[in-house]
Amino acid sequence: xxxxxxxxxxxxxxxxxxxxxxxxxxxxPGAPPPDPYRVWLSEVMLQQTTVAAVGPYFxxxxxxxxxxxxxxxxxxxxxxxxxxxxxxxxRARNLxxxxxxxxxxxxxxxxxxxxxxxxxxxxxxxxxxxxxxAFDRPATVVDANVERVVAxxxxxxxxxxxxxxxxxxRAEALTPPRRAGDFAQAMMDLxxxxxxxxxxxxxxxxxxxWCAGRRAGAERFPVKPPKKAKPQRRGRAFWVERGGQVWLVxxxxxxxxxxxxxxxxxxxxxxxxxxxxxxxxGPWHPLGTVRHGFTHFDLDLQLMLYSGSDLAxxxxxxxxxxxxxxxxxxxxxxLFAKAAGLMLALRDETGESG
DNA sequence: TAACCGTGGAC
DNA sequence: TGTCCAAGGTT
Numbered sequence: 574x575x576x577x578x579x580x581x582x583x584x585x586x587x588x589x590x591x592x593x594x595x596x597x598x599x600x601x602p603g604a605p606p607p608d609p610y611r612v613w614l615s616e617v618m619l620q621q622t623t624v625a626a627v628g629p630y631f632x633x634x635x636x637x638x639x640x641x642x643x644x645x646x647x648x649x650x651x652x653x654x655x656x657x658x659x660x661x662x663x664r665a666r667n668l669x670x671x672x673x674x675x676x677x678x679x680x681x682x683x684x685x686x687x688x689x690x691x692x693x694x695x696x697x698x699x700x701x702x703x704x705x706x707a708f709d710r711p712a713t714v715v716d717a718n719v720e721r722v723v724a725x726x727x728x729x730x731x732x733x734x735x736x737x738x739x740x741x742x743r744a745e746a747l748t749p750p751r752r753a754g755d756f757a758q759a760m761m762d763l764x765x766x767x768x769x770x771x772x773x774x775x776x777x778x779x780x781x782x783w784c785a786g787r788r789a790g791a792e793r794f795p796v797k798p799p800k801k802a803k804p805q806r807r808g809r810a811f812w813v814e815r816g817g818q819v820w821l822v823x824x825x826x827x828x829x830x831x832x833x834x835x836x837x838x839x840x841x842x843x844x845x846x847x848x849x850x851x852x853x854x855g856p857w858h859p860l861g862t863v864r865h866g867f868t869h870f871d872l873d874l875q876l877m878l879y880s881g882s883d884l885a886x887x888x889x890x891x892x893x894x895x896x897x898x899x900x901x902x903x904x905x906x907x908l909f910a911k912a913a914g915l916m917l918a919l920r921d922e923t924g925e926s927g
Numbered sequence: 928t929a930a931c932c933g934t935g936g937a938c
Numbered sequence: 939t940g941t942c943c944a945a946g947g948t949t
Contacts, residue, residue, distance in 0.1 A: 619945040626935065626944085660933030663947075696947045716945045734928085761945055770943070771938080800942090829932070868932055907934060 581726075581783050582749045582756055588779035589759035594766070596624065597631055602755055609682040609707035610641045613671075616699045616706075617664055624765070630659050644669070645676035650823075653832050654904025662906065666832050667694025684708040706754035713748045714757035715741055718764025723747070724795035725768060725786030732796040740795075804870045808841020809853070810912050812860065813879040813887055818894035819913075820887045821903060829867075836909045837892065841872065856881035860919060863911045876912045 590602045598615035600607045614634060618627040633655055638644035644652070649669055656665035670693040675682055682703070683689050690700035701712035720733070723740045731739065749756050767774045773791045775781050786794045813820035822837045824830050860876045887894075895903050900913055 616945065621932090621944055621946055622934080623936070623944050658934075660935090661946085663932065667947080694947070698946055702945070714945085717943085718945070758945090765945085831932090866934085868934090869930075 577783070578746045579749070581780060582747050584779050585759045585763065586749070586752055586755060589755055589762065592762065592766075593755075593758065594624075594762050597628065597635075599758065603752070606707050606709060606754060609684075609703065611635065612707040613641075613682060613695075613699075613703050614668075616702050617668055617671075617694055618659065620664060620699065621661060622659065626659065630656070640680070641672050641675050641682070642680045644672040647672075649832075650834070650904075654834065654902075657833065657904035658907055658910070660907075662831055662833055664694060666826065671695070682707070684710070686710060686712045702757060705757050709752075709754055711748060711750050711753040712757075713741070713745045713753075714760070715744050716761060718761040718768075719744055719757075720795055721770065722760055722764050722768045722780075725773075725791045726780060726784050728785035728789050729794060730796060732798050734798075736795060803866075805873070806841055806870050807873045807875070808839050809875045809877050810836040810838040810863075810909065811857075811877050811879060812836065812912075812916050813884070814897070815884050815894060817897055819897050819900065820892055821895045821905075822892035830906045830908070833906045834895075834903050835905060836876075836912055838874075841874065853877065855879075861915050863908070863915055865908045865911060872908070874908065874912060876915055878916075 586602075593599075593602045595601075596615075598607060598611045606612070615627065615631055618630055618634075634644075637651075637655065638647055647669070652669055653662070653665050656662065656668075659665075674692055683692070684704070685708075686700050686704040689695050689703050690697070692700075695703070698714065698716050701714045702716075704710035704712040705714055715737075720737070720740050723729070723743045724736065727739075727743055729736050729739055729743075744760075747756075763778070763780075767778050768791070771792060775784070775787050775791055778784065778787075781787055784791065811820075820837060821834050824833050824835050826832050856879065857877045858880060860878050863874045863876065865872045865874060897917075900917075905913060
């Protein structure tokens with residue numbers, strides 16, 4: 574660590590001591606680290622997800638499953654339902670797998686970056702973050718905040734993702750041998766509250782005197798590649814009702830919304846050409862369309878009502894009947910929660926009680 | 928490497 | 939309404 578890097582990291586830690594955000598999964602600057610379980614759980618939830626969105630989920634999970642052993646012993650469907658609405662459901666599947674792997678080794682998380690990296694759902698970022706924050710290891714944590722701060726600090730003109738190698742090298746040079754966890758959280762707090770993507774508050778920044786990017790216009794760093802257009806897809810979901818219950822299915826364990834409880838559908842997730850769904854044979858009637866944006870495509874999902882009498886075709890082997898009165902507890906991902914909301918709104922309009 | 932994988936808030 | 943994008947991981 575050269576003298577300049579040491580000066581910069583010391584200035585950032587001083588800033589963190591005074592301005593650290595208070596968060597449920599975090600201990601105060603300089604204080605002993607939190608429970609590794611809580612660090613790991615929060616880091617997985619925070620992957621590509623805002624602090625505000627994570628808050629209620631972190632509370633719910635730690636209340637329901639206070640330890641990694643409790644989570645490992647939990648019913649998978651309950652965990653997936655508890656995750657519903659948070660998105661990127663592979664995280665929840667990996668969360669269960671990781672909890673069980675940790676429980677199998679006695680309930681103790683590995684305390685090195687390399688060993689953490691072997692666990693399901695822990696990539697370079699999360700392994701380094703848990704190692705640094707929970708175990709005070711001098712690991713270099715590089716997330717989107719760190720990328721932005723470092724790219725600006727060094728006025729890196731090379732666009733992402735090619736710039737990541739240089740960014741990581743600079744971040745490693747800045748990482749202090751002590752308080753690496755606080756340093757990582759300081760970088761992320763700085764990126765979230767001062768060195769923001771738009772409208773950075775350079776006048777409030779503790780690193781401004783060392784920032785090459787500020788002189789060149791900090792906001793334009795990091796340089797990013799042009800975005801690709803999002804395709805439009807269309808599909809149908811099906812509302813099948815019987816005596817105040819609706820037919821739900823468990824989606825396959827991989828791919829879109831994998832492992833989640835859902836309304837049955839026509840496989841829109843596998844049809845990528847944007848074509849309209851073919852006509853349906855039988856007693857099906859359109860109720861309306863839900864528009865939903867995913868990361869890499871937009872979806873128009875038409876909700877179809879089944880008015881036939883052949884309910885035997887919906888066998889418990891393939892799904893389950895769920896009480897409509899407690900549908901909000903089913904743990905449907907947002908797409909299907911929207912579709913269900915459309916149906917329930919129509920029901921209210923027509924004055925039916927169910 | 929690049930595609931895939933959710934969602935909601937900010938502007 | 940549209941656009942951007944957040945404490946990324948897996949394949």
